[in-house]
Amino acid sequence: MSETSENLCHMYTLPAEILLNIFIYLPAKDLTKCREVCVRWNLIIDGLARSDDLWSKYCKQDFSKVYQIARRKAKPGLLWYNLYRSLALWQRLIESREDTDEFASASSLREEIRNFEILGNGVLGVHKKAAIVYYDIETLQESKRRSITGDFSRYTENEHVIIILSFHLHLFLIRKELFDLSKEESNVTFDNVKLYTLTENALYFVNLQDQIYVCNYFDDKNKKLGGTFLLKSEDGIMSLGFSDGHLNVLTFQRNIYTVINNDLVFKCTLGPDSNLLHQLQRYNFLEQLDWRVYFQWMYVLNHTIPEGPLRDIIIVRPYGDVYFVGSNWGVLRIYYAPYTAGEFNIFDTQPIKQYNFMERSDCPVLSTCPILQVDVFEGEDGHTVIVAMPKKIAVLSFTHMFKRTASLAMLPYSEVQKVKYMKISQSS
Numbered sequence: 001m002s003e004t005s006e007n008l009c010h011m012y013t014l015p016a017e018i019l020l021n022i023f024i025y026l027p028a029k030d031l032t033k034c035r036e037v038c039v040r041w042n043l044i045i046d047g048l049a050r051s052d053d054l055w056s057k058y059c060k061q062d063f064s065k066v067y068q069i070a071r072r073k074a075k076p077g078l079l080w081y082n083l084y085r086s087l088a089l090w091q092r093l094i095e096s097r098e099d100t101d102e103f104a105s106a107s108s109l110r111e112e113i114r115n116f117e118i119l120g121n122g123v124l125g126v127h128k129k130a131a132i133v134y135y136d137i138e139t140l141q142e143s144k145r146r147s148i149t150g151d152f153s154r155y156t157e158n159e160h161v162i163i164i165l166s167f168h169l170h171l172f173l174i175r176k177e178l179f180d181l182s183k184e185e186s187n188v189t190f191d192n193v194k195l196y197t198l199t200e201n202a203l204y205f206v207n208l209q210d211q212i213y214v215c216n217y218f219d220d221k222n223k224k225l226g227g228t229f230l231l232k233s234e235d236g237i238m239s240l241g242f243s244d245g246h247l248n249v250l251t252f253q254r255n256i257y258t259v260i261n262n263d264l265v266f267k268c269t270l271g272p273d274s275n276l277l278h279q280l281q282r283y284n285f286l287e288q289l290d291w292r293v294y295f296q297w298m299y300v301l302n303h304t305i306p307e308g309p310l311r312d313i314i315i316v317r318p319y320g321d322v323y324f325v326g327s328n329w330g331v332l333r334i335y336y337a338p339y340t341a342g343e344f345n346i347f348d349t350q351p352i353k354q355y356n357f358m359e360r361s362d363c364p365v366l367s368t369c370p371i372l373q374v375d376v377f378e379g380e381d382g383h384t385v386i387v388a389m390p391k392k393i394a395v396l397s398f399t400h401m402f403k404r405t406a407s408l409a410m411l412p413y414s415e416v417q418k419v420k421y422m423k424i425s426q427s428s
Contacts (some may be wrong), residue, residue: 018042023138024051027085028058048081055080063087066320068200070345073118074378086378089335089400090322094352096382096398103140104133104393110391115373117157124386126393132164137377137384140395141416156198161217163203169193171205173215188215189240195238197288204247205306210237212249212259223411238293238412241284248283254297256283266416272301281344286316286323306347309333317374324385325351326371332387357387357394 014022023031023045035045048054059067059080067087075085089096106112111131117125122133123143134145154165162174170191175186190213196205201218204226213227235251242248247259254270256279267283270276276297280286291313298305305311306419317324318385323335325346333351340348358369373388382399 001091016044020048023048025055034056050079050081052080054055055084057317059084059087063320065318070320070376072120073376075380076120076122077379078378082377082380087320087351089381090320090383092400093336093383093398095335096400099397099399101140101395101397102392103395104128104135106391113372113388113393114152115155116375116386116388116391116393117155118375118377118386119157120159124158125155127152128387139316146426156196158198158200161198161203163196163198164194165196169208171196173203173217175217175225188227190227194355195237195240195288197242199242200420202337203243206237206240210235212237212247214247214335230259231264233257233264238290239285239288241288243282243284248423250280250283250284250285250289252293255287258283270297270301272303274301275343275345276301276303277345278343281318284318286318291315304347314370315374318374322376323376326374326387328370330369330371331356332371332374334385355387355394355396357389 012133016252019041023034026034031045031048035042059071062084063070067083070080070087071083073082074086078290104111104126106128110128114127114129116127118137119125121293122137123145124137126133126135129151131150132148132152134147135141138144139381140290146163148164150164151167153167154163156163160176160177162172166172169192171190173188173190175189190205190207192207192209193205194208196203197289198204201216203213203215203217205215206212210233212230212233214230215227217225233249233251235253235317237249238252239250240247241250248267249257249264250261251257256267257264258267259265269275270275270278271280276294280289280294294313295301295305295311309327309329310325310333312326312328312331313325315324315326317326321337323338323346325333325335332355333346334353335346335349335351338344338346338349357371369389369391371387371389373386375386377386382397385396385398387394387396
Protein backbone atom coordinates (compact mmCIF):
# COMPACT_ATOMS: atom_id res chain seq x y z
CA MET A 1 0.00 0.00 0.00
CA SER A 2 1.35 3.45 -0.92
CA GLU A 3 2.27 6.08 1.66
CA THR A 4 -0.65 8.28 0.52
CA SER A 5 -3.16 5.46 0.99
CA GLU A 6 -1.70 4.71 4.42
CA ASN A 7 -2.12 8.35 5.48
CA LEU A 8 -5.72 8.30 4.26
CA CYS A 9 -6.36 5.19 6.31
CA HIS A 10 -5.03 6.91 9.43
CA MET A 11 -7.26 9.93 8.74
CA TYR A 12 -10.24 7.65 8.27
CA THR A 13 -9.74 5.97 11.65
CA LEU A 14 -9.35 9.19 13.65
CA PRO A 15 -12.01 9.71 16.35
CA ALA A 16 -14.95 11.90 15.32
CA GLU A 17 -14.01 14.54 17.92
CA ILE A 18 -10.57 15.03 16.36
CA LEU A 19 -11.99 15.16 12.85
CA LEU A 20 -14.47 17.81 13.97
CA ASN A 21 -11.64 19.92 15.38
CA ILE A 22 -9.88 19.66 12.02
CA PHE A 23 -12.94 20.38 9.89
CA ILE A 24 -13.94 23.57 11.70
CA TYR A 25 -10.71 25.26 10.53
CA LEU A 26 -11.43 24.60 6.86
CA PRO A 27 -13.06 27.15 4.53
CA ALA A 28 -16.64 26.35 3.55
CA LYS A 29 -15.64 25.33 0.01
CA ASP A 30 -13.08 22.82 1.27
CA LEU A 31 -15.53 21.50 3.83
CA THR A 32 -18.01 20.57 1.12
CA LYS A 33 -15.29 18.74 -0.80
CA CYS A 34 -14.28 16.78 2.29
CA ARG A 35 -17.90 15.78 2.66
CA GLU A 36 -17.60 13.67 -0.50
CA VAL A 37 -14.60 11.64 0.67
CA CYS A 38 -16.53 8.93 2.49
CA VAL A 39 -19.80 8.18 4.26
CA ARG A 40 -18.29 8.75 7.70
CA TRP A 41 -16.92 12.19 6.85
CA ASN A 42 -20.21 13.00 5.17
CA LEU A 43 -22.15 12.33 8.36
CA ILE A 44 -19.68 14.20 10.58
CA ILE A 45 -19.68 17.29 8.37
CA ASP A 46 -23.46 17.26 8.05
CA GLY A 47 -23.57 17.43 11.83
CA LEU A 48 -21.79 20.79 11.64
CA ALA A 49 -24.77 22.34 9.85
CA ARG A 50 -26.31 23.28 13.20
CA SER A 51 -23.17 24.95 14.49
CA ASP A 52 -24.17 28.62 14.45
CA ASP A 53 -20.69 29.71 15.56
CA LEU A 54 -19.07 27.98 12.60
CA TRP A 55 -21.48 29.15 9.92
CA SER A 56 -21.69 32.70 11.24
CA LYS A 57 -17.90 32.75 10.83
CA TYR A 58 -18.26 31.49 7.25
CA CYS A 59 -20.92 34.13 6.52
CA LYS A 60 -18.61 36.85 7.81
CA GLN A 61 -15.70 35.53 5.73
CA ASP A 62 -17.52 34.99 2.43
CA PHE A 63 -20.35 37.56 2.57
CA SER A 64 -18.92 40.35 4.69
CA LYS A 65 -20.81 43.11 2.85
CA VAL A 66 -24.29 41.73 3.37
CA TYR A 67 -24.46 39.00 6.01
CA GLN A 68 -25.48 41.28 8.91
CA ILE A 69 -28.30 42.93 6.98
CA ALA A 70 -29.42 39.58 5.58
CA ARG A 71 -29.44 38.02 9.05
CA ARG A 72 -31.45 40.86 10.56
CA LYS A 73 -34.11 40.68 7.86
CA ALA A 74 -34.15 36.89 7.38
CA LYS A 75 -36.90 34.47 8.30
CA PRO A 76 -37.18 34.24 12.11
CA GLY A 77 -35.20 31.29 13.46
CA LEU A 78 -33.22 30.73 10.26
CA LEU A 79 -29.98 28.86 11.00
CA TRP A 80 -26.69 30.49 10.06
CA TYR A 81 -26.01 27.47 7.85
CA ASN A 82 -29.22 28.08 5.90
CA LEU A 83 -28.41 31.78 5.63
CA TYR A 84 -24.97 30.94 4.24
CA ARG A 85 -26.50 28.61 1.69
CA SER A 86 -29.13 31.15 0.64
CA LEU A 87 -26.53 33.87 0.16
CA ALA A 88 -24.32 31.51 -1.85
CA LEU A 89 -27.24 30.49 -4.07
CA TRP A 90 -27.72 33.99 -5.50
CA GLN A 91 -25.16 33.19 -8.17
CA ARG A 92 -27.51 30.43 -9.37
CA LEU A 93 -30.66 32.53 -9.35
CA ILE A 94 -31.35 31.83 -13.00
CA GLU A 95 -31.79 28.11 -12.18
CA SER A 96 -34.33 28.67 -9.41
CA ARG A 97 -38.08 28.16 -9.51
CA GLU A 98 -39.97 31.44 -9.53
CA ASP A 99 -43.37 32.48 -8.18
CA THR A 100 -44.97 35.92 -8.13
CA ASP A 101 -47.59 37.52 -5.94
CA GLU A 102 -48.72 40.99 -4.93
CA PHE A 103 -50.47 42.70 -2.04
CA ALA A 104 -51.27 46.10 -0.49
CA SER A 105 -52.97 47.27 -3.69
CA ALA A 106 -53.84 50.96 -3.49
CA SER A 107 -57.46 51.71 -4.34
CA SER A 108 -57.22 55.41 -3.44
CA LEU A 109 -54.64 58.18 -3.19
CA ARG A 110 -54.48 57.76 0.59
CA GLU A 111 -53.31 54.17 0.13
CA GLU A 112 -50.56 54.92 -2.38
CA ILE A 113 -47.24 53.37 -1.36
CA ARG A 114 -44.02 55.30 -0.83
CA ASN A 115 -41.60 52.71 0.55
CA PHE A 116 -41.29 49.88 3.07
CA GLU A 117 -38.94 48.35 5.63
CA ILE A 118 -38.35 44.66 6.36
CA LEU A 119 -38.14 44.24 10.13
CA GLY A 120 -36.37 41.47 11.99
CA ASN A 121 -39.44 39.59 13.19
CA GLY A 122 -41.00 38.70 9.86
CA VAL A 123 -42.95 41.95 9.72
CA LEU A 124 -43.03 44.43 6.85
CA GLY A 125 -43.61 48.13 7.56
CA VAL A 126 -45.31 49.69 4.52
CA HIS A 127 -45.17 53.47 4.22
CA LYS A 128 -48.40 54.61 2.60
CA LYS A 129 -49.50 58.17 1.96
CA ALA A 130 -51.76 58.35 5.01
CA ALA A 131 -50.15 55.85 7.39
CA ILE A 132 -47.42 53.31 8.06
CA VAL A 133 -49.12 49.90 8.01
CA TYR A 134 -47.52 46.63 9.13
CA TYR A 135 -47.88 43.31 7.30
CA ASP A 136 -46.84 39.74 8.00
CA ILE A 137 -44.35 38.67 5.31
CA GLU A 138 -45.38 35.01 5.36
CA THR A 139 -49.12 35.62 4.93
CA LEU A 140 -49.01 39.07 3.25
CA GLN A 141 -51.85 40.07 5.56
CA GLU A 142 -51.95 43.05 7.91
CA SER A 143 -50.34 42.23 11.24
CA LYS A 144 -51.72 43.05 14.67
CA ARG A 145 -49.18 45.80 15.17
CA ARG A 146 -50.79 49.22 15.36
CA SER A 147 -50.36 51.54 12.38
CA ILE A 148 -48.74 54.98 12.57
CA THR A 149 -51.09 57.57 11.11
CA GLY A 150 -49.81 60.58 9.18
CA ASP A 151 -48.55 61.86 5.83
CA PHE A 152 -44.74 61.67 5.89
CA SER A 153 -42.00 62.29 3.36
CA ARG A 154 -39.76 59.38 4.35
CA TYR A 155 -39.78 56.46 6.77
CA THR A 156 -37.03 54.15 8.05
CA GLU A 157 -37.13 51.55 10.82
CA ASN A 158 -34.92 48.94 12.41
CA GLU A 159 -35.21 46.82 15.55
CA HIS A 160 -34.39 49.78 17.80
CA VAL A 161 -35.81 52.99 16.34
CA ILE A 162 -38.35 54.44 13.92
CA ILE A 163 -37.21 57.42 11.82
CA ILE A 164 -39.80 59.68 10.16
CA LEU A 165 -39.12 62.79 8.06
CA SER A 166 -42.07 65.14 7.60
CA PHE A 167 -42.76 67.35 4.60
CA HIS A 168 -41.98 70.31 6.88
CA LEU A 169 -38.44 68.90 7.32
CA HIS A 170 -38.99 67.76 10.90
CA LEU A 171 -37.05 64.57 11.61
CA PHE A 172 -38.57 62.35 14.31
CA LEU A 173 -36.53 59.66 16.04
CA ILE A 174 -38.81 57.32 17.98
CA ARG A 175 -37.08 54.80 20.18
CA LYS A 176 -39.01 51.59 20.65
CA GLU A 177 -40.23 51.17 24.22
CA LEU A 178 -38.66 47.79 24.89
CA PHE A 179 -35.24 48.86 23.66
CA ASP A 180 -34.03 50.45 26.91
CA LEU A 181 -36.44 51.49 29.62
CA SER A 182 -33.67 53.34 31.50
CA LYS A 183 -33.54 56.04 28.83
CA GLU A 184 -35.01 59.35 29.91
CA GLU A 185 -36.45 60.12 26.49
CA SER A 186 -38.23 57.82 24.07
CA ASN A 187 -38.09 60.20 21.10
CA VAL A 188 -36.55 63.42 19.83
CA THR A 189 -37.24 65.86 16.98
CA PHE A 190 -34.72 67.65 14.78
CA ASP A 191 -35.72 70.62 12.61
CA ASN A 192 -34.79 71.73 9.07
CA VAL A 193 -33.43 68.31 8.09
CA LYS A 194 -33.05 67.70 4.36
CA LEU A 195 -31.52 64.20 4.36
CA TYR A 196 -30.36 61.44 6.70
CA THR A 197 -28.92 57.95 6.84
CA LEU A 198 -29.45 55.32 9.53
CA THR A 199 -26.69 52.90 10.55
CA GLU A 200 -26.64 50.02 13.03
CA ASN A 201 -26.12 52.31 16.03
CA ALA A 202 -26.38 55.94 14.91
CA LEU A 203 -28.45 58.40 12.92
CA TYR A 204 -26.61 60.93 10.73
CA PHE A 205 -28.51 63.88 9.31
CA VAL A 206 -27.89 67.12 7.41
CA ASN A 207 -29.82 70.37 7.86
CA LEU A 208 -30.54 73.13 5.35
CA GLN A 209 -27.27 74.87 6.26
CA ASP A 210 -25.32 71.72 5.26
CA GLN A 211 -24.37 71.05 8.86
CA ILE A 212 -23.87 67.37 9.71
CA TYR A 213 -25.08 65.96 13.03
CA VAL A 214 -25.06 62.52 14.62
CA CYS A 215 -27.44 60.99 17.14
CA ASN A 216 -26.01 57.91 18.86
CA TYR A 217 -29.29 56.29 19.80
CA PHE A 218 -27.55 53.00 20.63
CA ASP A 219 -25.11 54.51 23.12
CA ASP A 220 -26.15 53.32 26.60
CA LYS A 221 -23.98 55.99 28.25
CA ASN A 222 -26.06 58.71 26.67
CA LYS A 223 -29.07 59.10 28.95
CA LYS A 224 -30.66 61.82 26.85
CA LEU A 225 -31.21 61.69 23.12
CA GLY A 226 -29.89 64.57 21.07
CA GLY A 227 -27.91 65.53 18.01
CA THR A 228 -24.17 66.13 18.22
CA PHE A 229 -22.73 68.62 15.74
CA LEU A 230 -19.92 67.15 13.62
CA LEU A 231 -19.03 69.71 10.97
CA LYS A 232 -20.30 72.07 8.27
CA SER A 233 -19.72 71.51 4.57
CA GLU A 234 -18.93 74.49 2.37
CA ASP A 235 -20.33 72.58 -0.61
CA GLY A 236 -24.00 71.71 -0.91
CA ILE A 237 -24.50 68.14 0.31
CA MET A 238 -26.40 65.92 -2.10
CA SER A 239 -26.17 62.47 -0.53
CA LEU A 240 -24.81 60.49 2.42
CA GLY A 241 -23.21 57.06 2.40
CA PHE A 242 -21.66 54.83 5.04
CA SER A 243 -18.83 52.36 4.49
CA ASP A 244 -15.93 50.90 6.47
CA GLY A 245 -17.20 52.55 9.65
CA HIS A 246 -17.12 56.08 8.23
CA LEU A 247 -19.70 58.55 6.95
CA ASN A 248 -19.23 59.56 3.30
CA VAL A 249 -20.49 62.82 1.79
CA LEU A 250 -21.32 63.53 -1.86
CA THR A 251 -21.72 67.19 -2.85
CA PHE A 252 -23.46 68.85 -5.78
CA GLN A 253 -19.99 69.92 -6.95
CA ARG A 254 -19.30 66.18 -7.57
CA ASN A 255 -16.81 65.97 -4.71
CA ILE A 256 -16.65 62.95 -2.41
CA TYR A 257 -15.48 63.29 1.20
CA THR A 258 -15.16 60.97 4.18
CA VAL A 259 -15.77 62.18 7.73
CA ILE A 260 -12.74 61.28 9.86
CA ASN A 261 -12.25 62.74 13.34
CA ASN A 262 -15.00 65.31 12.74
CA ASP A 263 -13.32 66.60 9.61
CA LEU A 264 -14.07 66.26 5.90
CA VAL A 265 -11.28 64.35 4.17
CA PHE A 266 -11.33 64.79 0.39
CA LYS A 267 -11.39 61.52 -1.57
CA CYS A 268 -12.03 62.34 -5.22
CA THR A 269 -13.92 64.44 -7.75
CA LEU A 270 -16.23 62.82 -10.27
CA GLY A 271 -14.68 64.12 -13.48
CA PRO A 272 -14.66 63.35 -17.22
CA ASP A 273 -12.22 60.46 -16.78
CA SER A 274 -13.96 58.95 -13.76
CA ASN A 275 -16.09 55.83 -13.69
CA LEU A 276 -18.96 57.57 -11.93
CA LEU A 277 -20.84 54.39 -11.07
CA HIS A 278 -17.80 52.69 -9.59
CA GLN A 279 -16.94 55.62 -7.32
CA LEU A 280 -20.54 55.98 -6.16
CA GLN A 281 -20.71 52.25 -5.44
CA ARG A 282 -17.36 52.30 -3.64
CA TYR A 283 -18.55 54.94 -1.16
CA ASN A 284 -22.07 53.51 -0.86
CA PHE A 285 -24.07 56.36 -2.43
CA LEU A 286 -26.18 54.29 -4.81
CA GLU A 287 -29.27 53.91 -2.61
CA GLN A 288 -29.77 57.59 -1.78
CA LEU A 289 -28.59 59.03 -5.07
CA ASP A 290 -30.78 61.42 -7.06
CA TRP A 291 -30.44 59.73 -10.43
CA ARG A 292 -31.79 62.75 -12.30
CA VAL A 293 -28.74 64.69 -11.16
CA TYR A 294 -26.52 61.73 -12.02
CA PHE A 295 -27.62 61.72 -15.66
CA GLN A 296 -27.15 65.48 -15.82
CA TRP A 297 -23.58 64.90 -14.67
CA MET A 298 -23.12 62.30 -17.41
CA TYR A 299 -24.30 64.81 -19.99
CA VAL A 300 -22.05 67.60 -18.67
CA LEU A 301 -19.03 65.28 -18.54
CA ASN A 302 -19.69 63.93 -22.07
CA HIS A 303 -20.24 60.38 -20.85
CA THR A 304 -22.29 58.02 -23.00
CA ILE A 305 -25.87 58.00 -21.72
CA PRO A 306 -27.48 54.53 -21.82
CA GLU A 307 -30.64 53.75 -23.73
CA GLY A 308 -33.76 51.89 -22.66
CA PRO A 309 -34.75 51.26 -19.02
CA LEU A 310 -31.27 52.17 -17.76
CA ARG A 311 -31.83 55.73 -18.91
CA ASP A 312 -34.71 56.10 -16.45
CA ILE A 313 -33.11 54.60 -13.33
CA ILE A 314 -34.78 55.72 -10.14
CA ILE A 315 -33.28 53.28 -7.63
CA VAL A 316 -30.24 51.01 -7.31
CA ARG A 317 -30.34 48.68 -4.31
CA PRO A 318 -27.06 46.88 -3.49
CA TYR A 319 -27.28 43.52 -1.73
CA GLY A 320 -23.78 42.06 -1.53
CA ASP A 321 -22.88 41.09 -5.09
CA VAL A 322 -26.54 41.37 -6.15
CA TYR A 323 -27.86 44.69 -7.47
CA PHE A 324 -31.50 45.57 -8.05
CA VAL A 325 -31.99 48.36 -10.59
CA GLY A 326 -35.45 49.89 -10.89
CA SER A 327 -36.65 52.36 -13.51
CA ASN A 328 -39.29 55.05 -13.56
CA TRP A 329 -41.41 52.89 -15.89
CA GLY A 330 -41.79 49.77 -13.77
CA VAL A 331 -38.80 47.81 -15.09
CA LEU A 332 -36.73 45.91 -12.53
CA ARG A 333 -33.37 44.37 -13.43
CA ILE A 334 -31.41 42.01 -11.19
CA TYR A 335 -27.64 41.84 -11.67
CA TYR A 336 -25.13 39.48 -10.10
CA ALA A 337 -21.55 40.78 -9.79
CA PRO A 338 -21.88 43.39 -12.59
CA TYR A 339 -18.20 44.22 -12.88
CA THR A 340 -16.13 45.10 -15.94
CA ALA A 341 -12.34 45.02 -15.54
CA GLY A 342 -12.83 44.97 -11.78
CA GLU A 343 -15.07 48.06 -11.71
CA PHE A 344 -18.79 48.27 -11.00
CA ASN A 345 -20.69 48.75 -14.27
CA ILE A 346 -24.38 48.00 -14.86
CA PHE A 347 -24.42 49.78 -18.23
CA ASP A 348 -22.22 47.24 -20.03
CA THR A 349 -23.30 44.04 -18.26
CA GLN A 350 -26.42 41.95 -18.68
CA PRO A 351 -28.94 41.29 -15.90
CA ILE A 352 -29.71 37.74 -14.84
CA LYS A 353 -33.41 38.61 -14.44
CA GLN A 354 -35.67 41.36 -15.76
CA TYR A 355 -39.30 42.23 -15.00
CA ASN A 356 -41.80 44.79 -16.23
CA PHE A 357 -44.43 45.62 -13.60
CA MET A 358 -46.11 48.44 -15.48
CA GLU A 359 -49.78 47.79 -16.21
CA ARG A 360 -52.25 50.16 -17.80
CA SER A 361 -54.73 49.59 -14.98
CA ASP A 362 -52.09 50.63 -12.44
CA CYS A 363 -50.43 53.36 -14.45
CA PRO A 364 -52.57 55.28 -16.96
CA VAL A 365 -51.17 56.62 -20.21
CA LEU A 366 -48.68 59.47 -19.78
CA SER A 367 -48.09 58.40 -16.19
CA THR A 368 -45.17 56.52 -14.65
CA CYS A 369 -44.86 53.42 -12.50
CA PRO A 370 -41.63 53.96 -10.56
CA ILE A 371 -39.88 51.22 -8.63
CA LEU A 372 -39.73 52.87 -5.21
CA GLN A 373 -38.06 50.26 -3.04
CA VAL A 374 -36.55 46.77 -3.30
CA ASP A 375 -35.45 44.52 -0.45
CA VAL A 376 -34.80 40.85 0.31
CA PHE A 377 -36.18 38.39 2.84
CA GLU A 378 -33.95 35.30 3.05
CA GLY A 379 -35.48 31.91 3.78
CA GLU A 380 -34.40 28.30 3.69
CA ASP A 381 -33.26 27.36 0.17
CA GLY A 382 -34.66 30.52 -1.35
CA HIS A 383 -35.14 34.27 -1.42
CA THR A 384 -38.15 36.57 -1.36
CA VAL A 385 -37.66 39.84 -3.24
CA ILE A 386 -40.17 42.55 -2.34
CA VAL A 387 -40.72 45.38 -4.83
CA ALA A 388 -42.74 48.50 -4.02
CA MET A 389 -44.55 50.67 -6.56
CA PRO A 390 -47.13 53.40 -5.90
CA LYS A 391 -50.12 51.14 -6.59
CA LYS A 392 -48.95 47.77 -5.26
CA ILE A 393 -46.17 45.68 -3.77
CA ALA A 394 -44.92 42.76 -5.86
CA VAL A 395 -43.39 39.65 -4.30
CA LEU A 396 -40.90 37.53 -6.24
CA SER A 397 -40.24 34.18 -4.57
CA PHE A 398 -37.21 32.20 -5.74
CA THR A 399 -36.83 28.58 -4.61
CA HIS A 400 -33.74 26.53 -5.37
CA MET A 401 -34.61 22.94 -6.21
CA PHE A 402 -32.06 20.20 -5.70
CA LYS A 403 -32.01 16.51 -4.98
CA ARG A 404 -33.04 15.72 -1.44
CA THR A 405 -31.13 13.07 0.46
CA ALA A 406 -31.19 11.81 4.01
CA SER A 407 -28.40 14.24 4.81
CA LEU A 408 -28.22 17.97 4.25
CA ALA A 409 -27.15 19.10 0.79
CA MET A 410 -24.16 21.39 1.08
CA LEU A 411 -24.98 23.61 -1.85
CA PRO A 412 -23.86 25.50 -3.85
CA TYR A 413 -20.41 24.00 -4.13
CA SER A 414 -21.44 20.35 -4.50
CA GLU A 415 -23.22 19.68 -7.77
CA VAL A 416 -26.77 18.40 -7.94
CA GLN A 417 -25.92 14.83 -8.75
CA LYS A 418 -25.42 11.49 -7.12
CA VAL A 419 -22.44 11.70 -4.84
CA LYS A 420 -19.83 9.04 -5.42
CA TYR A 421 -17.90 8.20 -2.32
CA MET A 422 -14.33 7.06 -2.40
CA LYS A 423 -13.82 3.64 -0.95
CA ILE A 424 -10.74 3.71 1.20
CA SER A 425 -9.16 0.34 1.66
CA GLN A 426 -8.02 -0.43 5.16
CA SER A 427 -6.00 -3.43 4.12
CA SER A 428 -2.24 -3.19 4.17
